[in-house]
Structures are given as structure tokens and as C-alpha cells.
Amino acid sequence: MQDHAPLLERAFARVPRDADYQLEPSAGEVPTFIRGSYYVNGPAGLKRGDLRYRHWLDPDGMVAALHFGDGGVRFVCRFVRGSKFTAEEEAGQALYRTFGTGFPGDQLKRGIGLESPVNVSVWAWNDTLLAFGEQGLPWELDPVTLETRGEYTFNRRLNAISPLSAHPNFDYTSDEMFNFGISFSARHPSVNLYRFGGGDLIFRKRLPLEYPCSVHDFGLSPSYAVFYLSPHLLDVEALMRDGATLMEALSWQPERGSTMLLASRETGEAVASFPIGSSYCLHLANCFEDNGHLNVDVIELEQPVYDQYDIPELFTDVRHAQPKRYIVDPEKGEVKDTAVLDYRNMCDFPAIDPRRAGRETRDFWVLGISATEKPGRKFFDQVVHANWHSGEIEIFQAPAHHYFGGEPIFLGDPEHEDRGCVICQRFDAESETMDFLLFDAFEVTKGPIAVLPLREPIHLGFHASFHPAG
Numbered sequence: 001m002q003d004h005a006p007l008l009e010r011a012f013a014r015v016p017r018d019a020d021y022q023l024e025p026s027a028g029e030v031p032t033f034i035r036g037s038y039y040v041n042g043p044a045g046l047k048r049g050d051l052r053y054r055h056w057l058d059p060d061g062m063v064a065a066l067h068f069g070d071g072g073v074r075f076v077c078r079f080v081r082g083s084k085f086t087a088e089e090e091a092g093q094a095l096y097r098t099f100g101t102g103f104p105g106d107q108l109k110r111g112i113g114l115e116s117p118v119n120v121s122v123w124a125w126n127d128t129l130l131a132f133g134e135q136g137l138p139w140e141l142d143p144v145t146l147e148t149r150g151e152y153t154f155n156r157r158l159n160a161i162s163p164l165s166a167h168p169n170f171d172y173t174s175d176e177m178f179n180f181g182i183s184f185s186a187r188h189p190s191v192n193l194y195r196f197g198g199g200d201l202i203f204r205k206r207l208p209l210e211y212p213c214s215v216h217d218f219g220l221s222p223s224y225a226v227f228y229l230s231p232h233l234l235d236v237e238a239l240m241r242d243g244a245t246l247m248e249a250l251s252w253q254p255e256r257g258s259t260m261l262l263a264s265r266e267t268g269e270a271v272a273s274f275p276i277g278s279s280y281c282l283h284l285a286n287c288f289e290d291n292g293h294l295n296v297d298v299i300e301l302e303q304p305v306y307d308q309y310d311i312p313e314l315f316t317d318v319r320h321a322q323p324k325r326y327i328v329d330p331e332k333g334e335v336k337d338t339a340v341l342d343y344r345n346m347c348d349f350p351a352i353d354p355r356r357a358g359r360e361t362r363d364f365w366v367l368g369i370s371a372t373e374k375p376g377r378k379f380f381d382q383v384v385h386a387n388w389h390s391g392e393i394e395i396f397q398a399p400a401h402h403y404f405g406g407e408p409i410f411l412g413d414p415e416h417e418d419r420g421c422v423i424c425q426r427f428d429a430e431s432e433t434m435d436f437l438l439f440d441a442f443e444v445t446k447g448p449i450a451v452l453p454l455r456e457p458i459h460l461g462f463h464a465s466f467h468p469a470g
Contacts, residue, residue, distance in 0.1 A: 001316070001375050001376045001377075002374065002375060002376040003376050003377050004370075004371035004374060004376050004377060004378040005314070005315075005371075005377045005378050005379040005381075005403065006400070006401060006429070007401055007429035007430060008312055008314065008377060008379050008403060008429060009311075009312035010427075010429045010432055011312075011403060011405075011427045011429060011457070011460055012046050012311050012312055012460075013046075014045075014457065015044065015045035015046075015047065016044045016045065016062055016077065016456075016457070016458040016459055017456075018077060018078045018079065019075065019076065019077050019455070019456075019458075020074070020075070020076045020077075020145070021074070021075055021455065022072055022073065022074055022075070023066070023072070023073040023074070023075045023436075023452045023453070023454070024072070024073075024452075025450050025451060025452055026435070026451045026452075026453045027448070027450065027451040028438070028448065028449045028450035028451060029449075029450055030068065030073060030438065030450050030452075031413075031421060031438075031449075031450075033413040033414060033415070033419075034068045034411050034421065034438075035068055035069060035070075035468065035469040035470075036067075036068055036411075036466060036467050036468040036469040037065055037066070037067050037068070037124070037143065037144075037466070037467045037469075038065065038066040038068070038409060038411070038423055038436075038464065038465075038466050039063060039064070039065050039122040039123075039124070039129065039464060039465050039466075039467070040063070040064050040122065040406045040407070040425070040461035040462075040463070040464035041061050041062070041063045041064075041080075041118075041119060041120060041121050041122040041131055041132075041461060041462060041463060041464075042061065042062065042119060042120075042405070042406070042459050042460060042461035042462040042463075043056060043057060043058060043059035043060070043061065043062075043117065043119040043459060043462070044059055044060060044061065044062035044079065044119075044458065044459035045059050045060065045062075045459070046058075046059055046311060048060075048088055048093065048094040049088075049091075049092055049093030049094055050093065051093070051094040051101070051103060053098060053100070053101045053311070054100050054101045054310060054311060055098070055099050055100020055101060055245075055247060055306075055309050055310060055311065056100075056309035056310075056311055056314065057098070057099035057100060057117075057119070057134075057306070057309060058098035058099055058100055058101050058117070059117060059119065059459075060079055060080065060082070060084065060085045060088075060117045060118070060119060061079070061080040061082070061085075061117055061118040061119030061120070061131060061133065062077055062078065062079045062080065062119075062458065062459055063077065063078060063080060063122050063129075063131055063141060063146050064076070064077035064458055064461065065077070065144075065146060066423075066436060066452070067144065068469075069469070073452060075452075075454065076144070076145065076146050077146070077458055078141075078145075078146040078147065078148075080118040080119075080131045080139050080141065080148055081139075081148035082115075082116060082117070082118040082133075082139050082148070082151075083115055083116075083151075084096050084115040084116065084117055084118075085117070085118075087115075094106070095107050096108070096109070096114065096115040097114060097245060098114065098117065098245070098246075099114065099245065099246045099247055099306075100245050100246070100247040100309070100310075101245060102243060102244070102245045106243075108239070108240065109136075109160070109161075110160070110161060111240065112161070112236070112239075112240055113135060113136075113161070113239070114134075114135070114136075114246060115136075116133030116134065116135070116136035116137075117133055118131050118132065118133040118136075118138075118139050119133055119462070120132055120133050120134060120166035120462050120463055121166045121167065121168075121462065121463035121464075121465070122141075122463070122464070122465060123168060123170070123465050124143060124465065124467035125168075125170060125175075125177055126175065126177075126198065126199045128140050128141075128143065128149075128152075129141040129142065129143040129146070130152055132164075132165070132166035132167075132168070133166055134165065134166050134216075135163050135164065135165065135181060135182070136160070136164060137151050137152060137153060137158060137159075137160060137162065137164060138151075138152045138164070139151055139152060140152040143467070154196055154199060154200060154201050155199055155200045155201070157200060157201035158201065162181065162192075163181025163182055163183055163192050164179055164180075164181040164192075164194070165179055165180050165181055165182075165215070165216070165217075165218075166216075166463070167179070167180075167216060167217040167218060167463075169218070169219070169220035169225075169357075170357075171220075171358075174197065175197060175198065176195060176196060176197045176202070177194075177195075177196040177197075178193070178194065178195050178196070178220055178225060178265070179194045179196070180192060180193050180194065180215070180218055180225070180227070181194075182209075182212070182213070182214070182215055182234075183206070183212075184212040184234045184236045185212065185236070186212060186235075186236065186237065188208070189208070189209040189210075189211060189212035189213070190206045190207055190208050190209055191206070191207040191209060191215070191227060191261070191263075192204060192205070192206055192207075193205045193206075193207060193225055193263055193268045195265075195268060203267075203268050204268075205263070205267075205268030205269060207261065207263060207268075207270050209229065210229075210256075210259070211231060211233055211256065212233055212234050212235075212236070213229050213230060213231060213232055213233055213234070214230075214232040214233070214234050214250060214304075215227060215228075215229060215230075216282050216283065217281075217282065217283045217284050218284065219284040219286065219287035219296055219298075220265065220287060220357075220358060221265070221287035221288055221289050221294060221358055222265070222288075222289055222358050223264070223265055223266075223289060223294075223330075224262045224263065224264065224265055224271065224287065224289075224294060224330065225262070225263040225264075225265055225268075226260065226261075226262055226284070226287050226294070226296055227260065227261040227262075227263075228258065228260055228276070228281035228284065228296075228298055229258060229259045229260070229261055230258045230279070230280040230281060230304070231252070231253040231254060231255075231256035231257065231258065231278075232250060232251075232252055232253075232280065232304050233250065233251050233252075233253055234246070234249055234250055235249045235250075235251070236249070247306060247307070250304070250306065252280075252303055252304055254278040254303070255278070256278075257275050257277065257278050258275070258276050258277055258278055258279060258280070258281075259273055259274065259275055259276060260272075260273070260274055260276045260296070260326070260328065260335075261273045262294070262328075262330055262333075271330060271333075272330055272331075272333030273333065274333045274334055274335070276326065276335060279300045279301060279302060280300070280301045280302065280303050280304050281298045281299065281300055281301065282299065282301065282304070282305060282348065283298070283299050283348060283349065283350055284296065284297065284298045284299075284350075285297040285298065285299065285323070285350035285351075285352055285361070285364050286352050286356070286357060286358070286361045286364070287358065288358055288359050288360050288361065290360060292329070292331075293327050293328060293329060293330075293336060294327075294328040294329075294330050295325055295326070295327055295328075295360070296325070296326040296328060297323070297324075297325050297350075297361060297364070297388075298323075298324055298325075298326070299321050299322070299323060299324075299347060299348065299350050299366065300321065300322055300323075300324045301319065301320075301321045301346075302319040302320060302321075303319060305318060305346075305348075312377070313377050314377060314378070314379055315346065315369060315377065315378045315379060316375070316376060316377050316378070317375070318346045318369065318372060318373070318378065319346065319372070319373060320344045320345070320346065320372060320373060321344070321345070321346045321347050321348070321372075322340055322341070322343065322344055323340065323341040323343060323347075323350075323364070323366075323386055324338060324339070324340050324341075325338060325339040325340075325388065326338055327339070339388070341386050341388070341391060341393065342391065342393060343368070343384060343386060343393045344372070345368045345369055345370060345372040345382065346368065346369040346372040347366040347367060347368040347369070347382075347384060348366065348367060348380070349366060349367050349406075349407040349408065349462070349463070350364050350365070350366045351364060351365045351366070351407050351408050351409050351410055351422070352364045352365075352410065353410045353412055353417070353420060353441075354410065354412075354466070355412055355417065361388065362387055362388055362389050363385065363386070363387055363388075363441070363442070364385075364386055364388075365383065365384065365385050365386075365408040365410065365422050365441065365444075366384045366386070366408065367380040367382065367383060367384070367404050367405075367407075367408060367424065368380065368381075368382035368383075368384045368395070369381065369382070370382055370397060379403045380403060380404045380405070381397065381398040381402065381403055381404065382395050382396065382397055382398065382404075383395070383396040383398075383404060383408055383422070383424060383439060383444050384396075384444070385422075385441065385442065385444045394443070394444050394445050395444070395445065396439065396444045396445055396446075396447060398426065401428060401429045401430040402426055402427070402428055402429070403426070403427045403429065403460070404424050404425060404426055404427075405424065405425040405426075405427065405459075405460030405461050406423075406424045406425040406460070406461035406462070406464050407424070407461075407462070407463050407464040408422045408423070408424045408439075409422060409423055409424075409464045409465060409466050410422055410441055410466075411423060411438075411466050412468075414468065418442075419441075419442075420441045420442075421438045421439060421440060421441055421449070422438075422439050422441045422444070423436060423437065423438050423439075423464075423466075424436070424437060424464075425437075425460060425461060427457060427460060432457060433453065433454070433457065434453070434454045434456075434457035434458060435451050435452055435453045435454065436451075436452040436454070437450070437451055437452075438450040438451075438452070
């Protein structure tokens with residue numbers, strides 16, 4: 001089997017260290033309009049004591065920050081000191097079962113779920129910084145130093161077993177956060193939809209589900225919370241009773257079909273539910289309303305990808321993905337039309353200009369895999385800019401041995417809505433070095449306009465965000 005990602009194992013071979021230092025561009029210049037903090041979270045370090053993790057979602061979370069200011073760019077990275085991390089550091093060994101790795105004597109949180117490694121996303125909100133894992137409370141960090149302050153309970157309105165996802169959505173005009181969590185009860189599965197304001201809980205609504213499906217992301221428009229529900233089912237009994245890992249307890253059952261669920265953003269009550277085929281969606285890009293219709297932009301996959309996260313043999317059998325826009329009549333509860341873009345490589349981590357969240361979106365950016373459907377190991381090696389209006393696809397193809405990480409976040413010019421950069425990580429596996437690259441968002445094919453090299457590599461991140469200064 002051909003290796004389309006030679007030396008990729010080097011990206012996962014070391015345990016990164018906490019760091020804090022200034023960065024100097026090795027090429028190009030950082031645009032003067034970029035002022036604020038870029039954050040990225042992701043799993044860091046494959047070993048815990050004598051145990052070697054097997055799945056990309058297993059290791060503990062590390063948050064990295066680039067603080068852009070008048071004095072240059074300051075780089076900071078620290079492990080999130082969550083409950084799992086601190087207990088295992090003290091014990092000097094792994095204690096908890098993870099997403100894809102089990103071992104004799106491993107523990108579950110309160111006997112029913114995974115202790116979160118807090119390794120998926122990070123967001124600035126309500127004058128603090130929150131790091132999220134799957135299905136658990138976020139952890140509060142210092143926005144500058146990234147030191148862990150403690151578990152964030154939303155003024156004690158949620159507790160350690162409240163289901164909460166790693167994918168909040170924000171309305172910064174009202175300073176509100178919306179989020180969700182899945183209750184995987186075999187008899188009464190449900191979506192828990194949350195609305196927060198001022199650090200407190202405004203409402204929590206439980207919306208019944210047909211089956212206990214794994215949901216990673218959701219969308220938010222001015223009127224609706226939007227869920228793309230795929231039949232990727234979790235058997236909690238297998239996790240609790242049989243000692244299965246979460247990966248082993250998941251099953252893909254496409255014959256059940258996929259569903260779109262709409263809930264009222266104002267009240268949290270269900271509005272409509274209707275079939276949308278039998279594909280899979282890991283991430284949505286944006287939702288907006290136009291002429292009485294709801295537009296839902298997603299990355300649609302043929303099947304789930306968590307089974308492609310084995311380290312270091314990643315994406316050996318990954319299938320096509322495609323950007324797709326659903327045009328929905330919410331009142332009738334039906335899809336009126338769809339639109340697709342002509343990009344069929346596996347892609348992930350869609351990002352838009354955050355200033356346009358909930359509004360009509362023309363542009364978005366993703367990371368892509370050029371060797372999609374070719375047998376053998378592969379990884380993200382494309383930065384892609386796509387335009388819904390023109391249908392144009394622009395691609396920056398990385399050279400051999402270069403791999404991308406971190407959601408390609410848009411950093412906008414505050415004085416020009418159609419001007420900005422995107423930022424992501426690049427790992428050079430041959431030289432074992434890592435940079436942060438800045439691209440002109442609308443001319444990614446020209447390559448990076450600035451290169452910010454790190455003193456030593458860190459982890460390849462998952463989700464990222466940018467918090468403008470002021």
C-alpha cells in the first residue's frame with residue numbers, strides 16, 4: 001500500500017512542552033491590521049506513562065496562542081490542566097479509558113462516560129477563555145498566559161455530567177453562547193440545547209431523538225438551531241458493561257437515514273424534522289436566512305471518519321467529501337433545493353469570516369487531502385478557498401512532506417469586510433520543524449504572505465478561533 005504521507009509519524013512522535021516566547025517572521029510580514037489573539041486546541045502527546053495511545057482523539061489537550069500586538073507576535077502554549085491530566089500526572093500513568101484506547105483497569109467518569117481530555121476547541125467568551133472537549137464542561141484558561149483556572153460551570157447551573165459539546169456557537173452582539181449535548185440513553189435519547197448569557201444559563205431544552213446518534217457540531221441562524229443528525233449510533237451499554245472504547249461502541253447504520261432537526265433559537269423548542277438522505281456530516285460551516293428560506297452550509301461525507309484517526313496510519317481509506325448547501329423551507333419542514341461545489345477531496349475544519357456568521361456567506365476555507373480515495377496513509381496537504389457565488393475553488397498545494405493542522409481561521413481587516421488572512425499550522429516532516437502560515441484569504445494559491453517559525457514543533461491542532469483586540 002502506497003504511503004501518501006511519508007514521515008507523518010514524526011508529527012506525533014514527541015510530547016510538546018509548555019512555552020512562552022516571541023516569534024519573528026522568517027519570510028514576509030504580518031499585516032498591520034491583525035491585532036488580537038489566535039487560539040488553537042488539539043491532542044498533544046501520544047504517551048502517558050507506559051501507555052501509547054492509538055487514536056488521534058485520545059491525548060490530552062494543549063492550547064496554543066499567537067498574541068498579535070504592536071510589539072510583534074508572542075507565542076504561548078500550555079497543556080490544559082483538566083481533571084484527567086492532573087490525576088494522571090500525579091499518578092505517573094494513564095488512569096482513564098480514552099476515545100480509542102482501553103487498557104486493564106481503566107476508569108470511566110462516574111462509571112458512565114469518558115473523562116474529557118479537553119482537546120477539541122477553544123473560544124474567548126465573557127471575558128475569559130474556554131477550552132472544550134467532547135461531552136463535558138469546558139475549562140477556563142487565562143486568555144494571555146493560558147494557565148488553567150478551573151472547570152467552568154456557568155455559575156453552577158451545569159455539573160460534571162451535563163452533556164455539552166465542543167462546538168458552541170456565539171452571538172457576540174448579545175454576548176450569548178448556544179451549545180448542545182447528546183444524552184445517549186437507549187430508550188430516551190435526546191439533544192440538550194443550551195442558551196447562555198452573561199456566563200449564566202438562560203434555558204436548557206431536551207429534544208427527543210429517534211436514536212442515540214453521535215453529533216459533533218450544529219449550526220445557528222438568526223431564528224434556528226440546526227442539527228444534521230446522522231445514524232452514527234453509540235451503544236452506551238457496550239462502553240459501560242463490556243469495556244469497549246467509545247470508538248468500538250459506535251456503529252454506522254446508513255439504512256436508518258439522516259435527518260435535519262430545527263429548533264427555535266428563541267425558545268429552544270423543536271420546529272421541524274425531516275429526512276435528508278443517508279450521508280454523514282461532521283462539521284457545518286454556516287446557516288443563514290433569505291426570502292423565507294433557511295440556508296445550511298455543510299461538509300457532507302459518505303460515512304464517518306473517526307475510524308480513519310488511527311495513529312500514525314491516518315486516513316488510509318478515507319472517502320470523498322463535498323461542500324453542500326441545503327435550502328430549506330422551515331415552515332413546511334422540507335428541503336426545497338441543494339447546491340454543491342466542485343471539490344470532492346476529503347476536507348474538514350470549514351471556516352468563514354466570523355463577522356458573517358448567521359448572514360449570507362460567499363466564501364469559506366477548509367483543509368483538504370489531495371490523495372483522497374487512493375489506498376494508503378494520507379493527511380491534510382491543501383488549503384482551500386471556495387466561493388459559493390462563482391463556484392470557484394482555489395487550492396494551495398503543500399510540497400512533499402508538508403502537512404497542515406489547525407482550522408484555517410479567518411482574520412479580518414476591521415476596516416474592509418472583503419479583506420483578510422487565513423492562518424494555519426504547517427509541519428515539515430523532513431526537517432521536523434513547524435510554522436504558522438498566514439495567507440491572503442482570497443489568493444491562497446499564491447502561498448503564504450508571512451511565515452512564523454516555532455522554536456520546536458507542537459501538536460497538529462484541531463479547532464481554532466480568533467479574538468480581535470478591543
